[in-house]
Amino acid sequence: MNRRTLWLLLVVAVVGITLAALFWQRRTRPPLPYVADADSGERAAPVDRSIKLGAFDTATKGGTYSGTVIEAVGGAPIANARVLLVATFENQTISLVSEDATGAGTTEEIPVFGSFRIAAETVTDAKGAFRVSGGESRVVALFAYEPGHGPAIKSHLRGVPLKPGPGHELRLEKAGFVVGTVIDQVTRAPVAGADVSIYLQHIANHGGRGTAAITPTTSFAVFQQFMTKELGPRIWGIEPRENDEALHVITDGRGMFRLGPLMNKVQLEFIIDHREYAWTDGDPEVALEQDNPGTDPTAKVKTRKLRTVVPPGETVERTFELSKGKEISGTIVDDKDVPFDEVTIALEHVAQYSQHHWYRTRTRNAKTDRQGKFRIAGLSYGPYVLTMRHPAFESKVFQPIPEASDQRYVIPRGGWIDATVIVGDSDKKDFVADVRLLKVVTKVAGSDPVGRREHLAVRGGMFSLEKVEPGTYDLSMSSGRLVASPVRIEVTAGAGSTAELTLRSGGGFRLTVASSNGAPIDPVTGEVELVTGDGMFQRAGLIVSRGGVLEAEGLTSGRYRIAVRAQGYVAGATEPFDVGAERMTPVSTLTLRKAGLLKILSIKDLEGRSPAEGSIRSFSIVQGDGVPVLSGALATGTVPVAPGTVVVRVTMEDGRVSETTVDVAEGATASVDVVLDPK
Numbered sequence: 001m002n003r004r005t006l007w008l009l010l011v012v013a014v015v016g017i018t019l020a021a022l023f024w025q026r027r028t029r030p031p032l033p034y035v036a037d038a039d040s041g042e043r044a045a046p047v048d049r050s051i052k053l054g055a056f057d058t059a060t061k062g063g064t065y066s067g068t069v070i071e072a073v074g075g076a077p078i079a080n081a082r083v084l085l086v087a088t089f090e091n092q093t094i095s096l097v098s099e100d101a102t103g104a105g106t107t108e109e110i111p112v113f114g115s116f117r118i119a120a121e122t123v124t125d126a127k128g129a130f131r132v133s134g135g136e137s138r139v140v141a142l143f144a145y146e147p148g149h150g151p152a153i154k155s156h157l158r159g160v161p162l163k164p165g166p167g168h169e170l171r172l173e174k175a176g177f178v179v180g181t182v183i184d185q186v187t188r189a190p191v192a193g194a195d196v197s198i199y200l201q202h203i204a205n206h207g208g209r210g211t212a213a214i215t216p217t218t219s220f221a222v223f224q225q226f227m228t229k230e231l232g233p234r235i236w237g238i239e240p241r242e243n244d245e246a247l248h249v250i251t252d253g254r255g256m257f258r259l260g261p262l263m264n265k266v267q268l269e270f271i272i273d274h275r276e277y278a279w280t281d282g283d284p285e286v287a288l289e290q291d292n293p294g295t296d297p298t299a300k301v302k303t304r305k306l307r308t309v310v311p312p313g314e315t316v317e318r319t320f321e322l323s324k325g326k327e328i329s330g331t332i333v334d335d336k337d338v339p340f341d342e343v344t345i346a347l348e349h350v351a352q353y354s355q356h357h358w359y360r361t362r363t364r365n366a367k368t369d370r371q372g373k374f375r376i377a378g379l380s381y382g383p384y385v386l387t388m389r390h391p392a393f394e395s396k397v398f399q400p401i402p403e404a405s406d407q408r409y410v411i412p413r414g415g416w417i418d419a420t421v422i423v424g425d426s427d428k429k430d431f432v433a434d435v436r437l438l439k440v441v442t443k444v445a446g447s448d449p450v451g452r453r454e455h456l457a458v459r460g461g462m463f464s465l466e467k468v469e470p471g472t473y474d475l476s477m478s479s480g481r482l483v484a485s486p487v488r489i490e491v492t493a494g495a496g497s498t499a500e501l502t503l504r505s506g507g508g509f510r511l512t513v514a515s516s517n518g519a520p521i522d523p524v525t526g527e528v529e530l531v532t533g534d535g536m537f538q539r540a541g542l543i544v545s546r547g548g549v550l551e552a553e554g555l556t557s558g559r560y561r562i563a564v565r566a567q568g569y570v571a572g573a574t575e576p577f578d579v580g581a582e583r584m585t586p587v588s589t590l591t592l593r594k595a596g597l598l599k600i601l602s603i604k605d606l607e608g609r610s611p612a613e614g615s616i617r618s619f620s621i622v623q624g625d626g627v628p629v630l631s632g633a634l635a636t637g638t639v640p641v642a643p644g645t646v647v648v649r650v651t652m653e654d655g656r657v658s659e660t661t662v663d664v665a666e667g668a669t670a671s672v673d674v675v676l677d678p679k
Helices: 003-028 220-236
Strands: 042-044 064-071 082-088 093-099 105-111 116-123 129-133 139-146 149-155 165-172 176-184 195-202 247-250 256-262 266-273 304-308 315-322 326-333 344-349 364-367 373-379 384-390 393-401 406-410 415-423 431-439 451-458 462-468 471-479 482-491 496-505 507-514 525-531 537-544 549-555 558-565 577-579 584-591 596-604 616-623 628-632 637-641 644-652 657-664 669-675
Touching: 064 139, 082 129, 082 220, 116 129, 116 139, 116 220, 139 165, 139 220, 149 165, 149 220, 149 256, 176 266, 195 220, 220 247, 220 256, 247 256, 266 304, 266 315, 326 384, 344 373, 364 373, 393 406, 415 431, 415 471, 415 482, 431 462, 451 462, 471 496, 482 549, 507 558, 507 577, 525 549, 537 549, 549 558, 558 584, 577 584, 596 644, 596 657, 616 637, 644 669, 657 669
Parallel strands: 064 165, 176 315, 326 406, 415 496, 507 584, 596 669
Antiparallel strands: 042 304, 064 129, 082 116, 082 139, 093 105, 139 149, 176 256, 195 247, 195 266, 326 373, 344 364, 344 384, 384 393, 415 462, 431 451, 431 471, 471 482, 482 496, 507 549, 525 537, 525 558, 558 577, 596 637, 616 628, 616 644, 644 657
């Protein structure tokens, strides 16, 4: 036997062993579930549902489109079919207006991307012909529909551009319909009032992974939002919901719903929402050969969801079985054990694995009754997170909440304010403003007021402040140069209070801040303080100088004081002054002195000895006006002080007090050795 024959026998043996092994693994592998047939009324959902289109900015702007709408089978013309010319929103923006009550402010234009509109529409004549002009619009699709047929599309794609001109043909299939029945999985009773979300998806690919190839006549899914918004009311009589791409139908008393006319160029996903039932996917799982190419008998079989496709002229009947979900309940009361009614509760799932995808993106919601009780059903696996909201308190979060829990939640109760705003003699109703809410309490001089500030939008001449602690408040407002004088309001727990504010031109002041030689000081900060009726000072705002001048406007009429600070200078304050409406009040120049420096070289007794540890009770530096600059631990070093006489005071544990007086000139440094009094 020669070498060539030996090699041939060896190759045949290897091939034979390999084929035998493959045959044995195919025999022992579990059989695959049913695979959807390409001609059936159902399609397997894709692994990857993303669709990649050519850029619509390559579509043609303007032009006239003409053609015919005909039967998909036979080619007979269809009269009275509606034809829509669909275009992108060219340079469309949403205006965000930030405008005060005087009309001053800014408007921001936010671009809108990825949305479509109807640029023009027409109706076919007796021969099924149409002709429609795009004007200046960038046309990306033609849609056609007629009651006895499913809609048709011809869209712009990369490599298959949609261009103006004659010869466009839209072929309509006979109308298909889907009739669904929703029942209880256990009792088999119909479920009435269920909200059925229907998504029009691109058809799955039976020859490979991902979606089927997209063509100009199958690109409905790209326009899902447009179809829901524009075609929903026109074709299916379904009004769109905000920020929702699904078509929504509600089951009747028999648990049934119907949708049509439908086209066979989309597959349908159904998600059924009912407060008593869990969110589930009612479509079966199927395994496709191309998803399971391996020969390992222990490998997990990969499956897809089998979605519904409605064949032309047929009615597909579906039954959806719902299972009761888990539930929780609870009672919400305030700190006085009074039930909280009208509290909204949003429930989120913590464990989101092995659950319907809606549990990852949506909340189950409820509202308390007059007894403060609530119940949320239709849940999947716990634990849960509860977020509670009400005008009488800040949002409260409780977690983790176990399955089947029935807990009591105690939340302190606040109140809220509903205010009406009048803008002088103007009829302006929508603007932005600054609102100040100050609680009327006994205060300590220089302390922060109790209350809050909010920059908010007034709409329709009204605004609300929520979650306000009970008490007496002064409510005021400013918007641009307009101000509203404070209005006193009583806020009670769990109730709303009303107020009316009138905006009028406010007053202002102008204050120059200078040094001892008359030169302007810049920068300086000024704290605007409102002088109250009891002679106390409430902080009203903070301003920064320009060129040594502090200036403010839009102040309510009243008495004010300005506390001023600048780096390297001794802080000062104006005398109280009055601000009147619609005028600027000049305030006398405020002179600030440069700070001096006191340098403590040493602290010793008459014999030059430092004090023993623990022999000093207190140490302080006091300015001539009696204001302590430093009080605390015994220390040497440099301390900034106001120019003038400064006293260094040391108190011993045995009661002896030593005082050293030093004169510090403006802007100068004075050095001192502190000598302890032996007496």
